Amino acid sequence: MINLKFMWEGHFWRKGGSGVWIMAALLWMGCHPSHPSRETTKVAVDTVYMHNLKFVPDTLLLHGPTRVVFVNQDIVVHNITQIDSAWASPNLNPGDSWSRMIDRSTHYFCTLHPTMKGVLVVEQ
């Protein structure tokens, strides 16, 4: 637990004290544009719903690599399987969701309901 009394009154804030250096480092990390933690927060997220035995939207345009969340709103189990089986979700019960980072255009479908099909188009 942080000792606030020490931070306020003690060596922490004096010239050359550890607090000055820690604050400087934190400020630099927060402002520096190439810091990795800022990169991860930039990842785009989009959603596809499984609703009335359809993927909605059935074609989703993504502006670069995007994490796509699939949400099962139906009362039956679905899955999301890449057309060549390069990747697949587990079976998703009603109300469940699953996500995957998509970095290239692909077709997909539900193996349990093969008439349910979708397309993810990634603009590079």
Next chain:
Amino acid sequence: MNTKIWIKAAWGAALLVCSSYFLSFAQGSTPQLTDPEITSVAVTANQVDIDYARIALKKSHDAQIRNFAQTMQRDHNSVIHQAVELVKKLHVTPQDNAVTQSLKKQETQTSRMLNAKTGKAFDQAYIENEVNYHKAVIHTVQDVLIPQAKNEELKALLQKVLPILQEHLQHAEQIANTFHS
């Protein structure tokens, strides 16, 4: 003949053309069902298809037939689960009726026919029956059960079931086509 009788006659004709599954009531007129009777029809119609799937999983070695049958078991069980939950919530007791009896009678005959077949003949008979059965059930849900359901939650559940049945029909038709080609 008054308008009401004409409408009933038209319903009867439409159902008769659709399938023999609901033959016993279709020959007369559109059945007038209460909500407890509708829940009974809904649960029975789902259970009948689960029973057909059980026969398919026992007899078929065809991968697409087995995948379809597993989906039928899973999906129709989900629908029954939803219906049972709703029945409990609404304190409704499903009530046996002429449509339910007709479904059960037809199931006995169809199961006998399916059990007598083997190999590719079984696969073809099973999937053709699935096509006809889903056409008949879609027609009944769409044109009899949904319009007659009084309770809004029951009506909403039947409306949710409709796209499931329509997908099953398309899936069954796709498989049936592979047997004809």
